[in-house]
Amino acid sequence: xxxxxxxxxxxxxxxxxxxxxxxxPMKKIITLILTVFIVWSCTSDGPSGPDVDDFDxxxxxxxxxDNIIIPAFTHFSxxxxxxxxxxxxxxxxxxxxxxxxxxxxxxSAYLAFQHVSMFEMGAIMNYRDFLNTYPTTADSNSFNPEExxxxxxxIETSDYNLELPSTRSTQGFPALxxxxxxxxxxxxxxLSFYTSDTNSENYRTYLTDLTQRIDVxxxxxxxxxxxxxxxxxxxxxxxxxxxxLDMMVNDFIFYYETLLRKGxxxxxxxVFSGTPLSTHVEAYHxxxxxxxxxxxxxxxxxxxxxxxxxDSNQSGESLSSYLDFLNTMKEGADLxxxxxxxxxxxxxxxxxxxxxxxxxxxxxxxLMLSTYxxxxxxxxxxxxxxVQALGISITYSDNDGD
Amino acid sequence: xxxxxxxxxxxxxxxxxxxxxxxxxxxxxxDIEVPATYDFTRNGQSTVSFSGQTAxxxxxxxLFSAMSDFDNTTEELLLQMYRNQTQDGGNVDPxxxxxLNSSDKSIKSKVAASRDYFSSxxxxxxxxxxxxxxxxxxxVNNVFPNRNQLAEPGVAGQIADGSRERYINAxxxxxxxxxxxxxxxxLMADQMLNNYLSQAVLDEGSNREDNDNGTPDxxxxxxxxxxxxxEAYGYIFGTSANLANPILTIGSDDIFLNKYIGQVSEDSDxxxxxxxIFDAFKLGRAAIVAGNYEVRDEQAAIIRESISTVIAVRAVxxxxxxxxxxxxEELGSAFHSLSEGFxxxxxxxxxxxxxxxxxxxxxxxxENMLNDLLGDGENGLWDLQPSTLDNLSxxxxxxxxxxxxxxxxx
Numbered sequence: 001x002x003x004x005x006x007x008x009x010x011x012x013x014x015x016x017x018x019x020x021x022x023x024x025p026m027k028k029i030i031t032l033i034l035t036v037f038i039v040w041s042c043t044s045d046g047p048s049g050p051d052v053d054d055f056d057x058x059x060x061x062x063x064x065x066d067n068i069i070i071p072a073f074t075h076f077s078x079x080x081x082x083x084x085x086x087x088x089x090x091x092x093x094x095x096x097x098x099x100x101x102x103x104x105x106x107x108s109a110y111l112a113f114q115h116v117s118m119f120e121m122g123a124i125m126n127y128r129d130f131l132n133t134y135p136t137t138a139d140s141n142s143f144n145p146e147e148x149x150x151x152x153x154x155i156e157t158s159d160y161n162l163e164l165p166s167t168r169s170t171q172g173f174p175a176l177x178x179x180x181x182x183x184x185x186x187x188x189x190x191l192s193f194y195t196s197d198t199n200s201e202n203y204r205t206y207l208t209d210l211t212q213r214i215d216v217x218x219x220x221x222x223x224x225x226x227x228x229x230x231x232x233x234x235x236x237x238x239x240x241x242x243x244x245l246d247m248m249v250n251d252f253i254f255y256y257e258t259l260l261r262k263g264x265x266x267x268x269x270x271v272f273s274g275t276p277l278s279t280h281v282e283a284y285h286x287x288x289x290x291x292x293x294x295x296x297x298x299x300x301x302x303x304x305x306x307x308x309x310x311d312s313n314q315s316g317e318s319l320s321s322y323l324d325f326l327n328t329m330k331e332g333a334d335l336x337x338x339x340x341x342x343x344x345x346x347x348x349x350x351x352x353x354x355x356x357x358x359x360x361x362x363x364x365x366x367l368m369l370s371t372y373x374x375x376x377x378x379x380x381x382x383x384x385x386x387v388q389a390l391g392i393s394i395t396y397s398d399n400d401g402d
Numbered sequence: 403x404x405x406x407x408x409x410x411x412x413x414x415x416x417x418x419x420x421x422x423x424x425x426x427x428x429x430x431x432x433d434i435e436v437p438a439t440y441d442f443t444r445n446g447q448s449t450v451s452f453s454g455q456t457a458x459x460x461x462x463x464x465l466f467s468a469m470s471d472f473d474n475t476t477e478e479l480l481l482q483m484y485r486n487q488t489q490d491g492g493n494v495d496p497x498x499x500x501x502l503n504s505s506d507k508s509i510k511s512k513v514a515a516s517r518d519y520f521s522s523x524x525x526x527x528x529x530x531x532x533x534x535x536x537x538x539x540x541x542v543n544n545v546f547p548n549r550n551q552l553a554e555p556g557v558a559g560q561i562a563d564g565s566r567e568r569y570i571n572a573x574x575x576x577x578x579x580x581x582x583x584x585x586x587x588x589l590m591a592d593q594m595l596n597n598y599l600s601q602a603v604l605d606e607g608s609n610r611e612d613n614d615n616g617t618p619d620x621x622x623x624x625x626x627x628x629x630x631x632x633e634a635y636g637y638i639f640g641t642s643a644n645l646a647n648p649i650l651t652i653g654s655d656d657i658f659l660n661k662y663i664g665q666v667s668e669d670s671d672x673x674x675x676x677x678x679i680f681d682a683f684k685l686g687r688a689a690i691v692a693g694n695y696e697v698r699d700e701q702a703a704i705i706r707e708s709i710s711t712v713i714a715v716r717a718v719x720x721x722x723x724x725x726x727x728x729x730x731e732e733l734g735s736a737f738h739s740l741s742e743g744f745x746x747x748x749x750x751x752x753x754x755x756x757x758x759x760x761x762x763x764x765x766x767x768x769e770n771m772l773n774d775l776l777g778d779g780e781n782g783l784w785d786l787q788p789s790t791l792d793n794l795s796x797x798x799x800x801x802x803x804x805x806x807x808x809x810x811x812x
Contacts, residue, residue, distance in 0.1 A: 125731060126562050133565070147473075163552055165562035165734075242729070395726075 058237035063316030071310035072115040073222040079109035080215040087211035091204035094194035110173045114296040118255035122229035123221040136174035155202045162213045182285030261375040269368035278358040290357035302343040328389040346374040434692040439646040449624040452636025469578035477542040513588045516596035541577040555781040563734035573782025576741035583745020587752035590637040595754040598634035599702040652676045671808040703756035710753035717746035718795045718809035725791040762801040
């Protein structure tokens with residue numbers, strides 16, 4: 001009863017397809033219904049070809065875990081170890097030389113982070129939000145819609161707990177960016193916060209608390225992978241929403257769509273607010289590192305798609321090889337090639353961007369927008385075409401906003 | 403006749419039968435004139451008025467916001483916003499909007515206060531009113547002092563939900579969600595379904611005679627019966643951008659029933675709900691103008707069923723969302739969903755089965771369900787088992803014309 005009632009409330013054009021007048025000859029109606037049934041039954045079968053189940057899914061998981069994820073976290077934890085020891089050295093002796101060393105360690109660790117940021121499985125839930133929430137709430141001038149305590153308030157009061165989710169925008173790499181690049185206009189002035197300021201001890205403590213927190217998180221996740229999670233991950237090689245492959249593909253596409261496309265390019269370019277927001281670029285205070293971070297992240301996602309090992313150009317089983325195995329085509333073209341070409345097009349579009357995305361947004365935002373458009377095309381290829389071919393459901397969705 | 407032919411025949415007759423029921427706007431059998439929008443006039447002046455409902459929606463909205471304003475909110479302020487007076491009945495100005503402060507209306511006076519359900523059950527009414535005060539006080543006394551503490555089983559504090567933070571009590575519940583979602587039932591649905599659409603209210607005293615004669619209510623331009631109907635309308639559409647054609651923005655005009663009618667109607671399983679509700683209000687009001695009380699009551703029945711369904715669908719939706727999030731180990735997201743679910747389950751006791759004086763789930767059943775929700779262990783939501791969520795979802799869906807799956811896909 002319910003369904004036909006609803007059909008008859010559809011717009012007239014649609015309604016006409018289903019709702020016949022009594023004076024339409026019964027023969028015609030039967031013919032129509034028969035035709036519908038025949039067409040339907042003859043098209044329900046997909047094209048025959050290799051089956052998704054004939055592929056060794058575990059081989060992908062092994063390649064991901066052993067050749068990409070664990071090496072990337074190993075490298076990341078090495079860089080965060082150096083970052084922390086250089087921060088300790090600086091806080092014990094705040095010289096320009098130590099500052100410059102520390103800035104380099106910060107860059108290395110931030111670049112290394114771009115290779116692990118997409119991996120949330122086997123990690124502490126939402127760990128990347130503790131490492132890379134930006135814009136950071138540095139001081140009273142910062143973007144701070146929820147009126148959170150700022151970095152400067154944390155330093156002044158010495159009252160903060162970096163394990164609290166509400167402090168995510170005052171820690172991690174963006175907070176370090178502010179501490180190492182944003183406190184002052186020039187290096188002498190910046191150093192004075194760590195040497196002669198009345199709160200200089202608090203500045204030094206906050207700095208090493210930040211680097212320690214990053215290092216601890218990096219090691220926790222690495223240890224979890226190597227201690228036990230690797231085997232759990234690899235052995236969960238079945239199908240379905242709770243299988244490793246499905247969950248990882250969801251995480252990967254979420255990362256690409258939200259953290260990379262939206263966070264690094266879309267939001268600063270004003271795609272979501274209508275107004276360009278140059279202060280929302282990654283590593284804003286560095287005035288020149290945002291493009292390098294973006295390129296590193298783009299490379300990391302493409303390498304992951306192709307199963308390219310973290311520290312060599314060798315490749316193993318991957319989403320790309322899985323698609324090739326299935327001969328996945330889209331409008332006559334090979335889907336894996338389409339996706340790789342699209343990664344390359346996005347990289348080419350970003351080529352012309354200023355090293356400092358904030359400057360790019362302010363001088364010619366249209367180039368940011370065209371980069372965004374290229375990134376967007378791969379959202380469709382991966383989130384629609386690829387997951388359809390692999391029989392994977394996208395299970396994440398945006399928060400409903402309350 | 404073989405089975406295939408038979409099924410064709412059934413299929414065809416179903417179409418023909420259903421297509422004979424036209425969704426006509428004017429009923430040929432009587433003289434009801436149904437306007438295109440909710441516009442009704444007498445002597446060239448509008449007869450539609452529901453300012454009290456608009457005020458209470460706005461008060462509820464401010465109350466909800468104040469619950470998460472850690473720096474400025476006190477327990478006293480929340481209770482004053484709820485009562486719009488001091489405990490002793492003194493004047494207060496707790497709201498940011500001046501005309502809410504000067505209003506003699508309040509949220510509390512209309513919580514669990516319908517004629518049909520509570521006029522002879524003052525003790526239950528008081529219990530419900532007190533539940534809200536307990537939650538308001540709990541927010542300030544338990545959650546505020548722990549806001550800079552990590553929540554753990556048995557310990558109030560903050561927990562991450564994606565990139566946001568949620569502030570929960572020791573059982574994992576967010577008091578602000580319990581209050582906001584609970585008001586959907588205890589204030590809006592109860593007043594609408596069990597008070598203003600009630601025959602006891604619409605037909606009270608000489609209302610029918612006055613309405614038949616067009617006798618106005620005091621100095622107003624409307625009859626008492628017209629006004630009662632409009633007051634029901636106001637609890638959904640009182641803050642709509644276009645008060646006469648609220649379907650244009652349904653879902654985005656408040657954070658209470660309007661929002662959830664809009665959301666449920668976005669699901670293809672329930673896509674006519676918003677329009678059904680609006681059409682029923684419009685036709686029922688036109689029927690009052692025409693003095694056709696049978697059609698009026700038919701429309702009240704449609705509204706009762708539809709609003710009850712919205713509340714039930716959202717209850718099941720949030721229980722199922724919570725189940726998925728627990729499965730994905732996203733506890734902060736799960737607790738947020740389940741706090742909303744708690745409020746919607748609580749609201750179920752104010753629903754109304756058309757043609758009866760009963761809710762779809764009784765006060766007693768609701769209490770048991772909420773105990774089940776928090777009863778898998780000593781720490782409430784922290785100990786919750788997915789099977790409990792499935793049982794509760796099924797228990798709700800069993801009383802309605804939808805399945806758990808249909809509600810979960812909302």
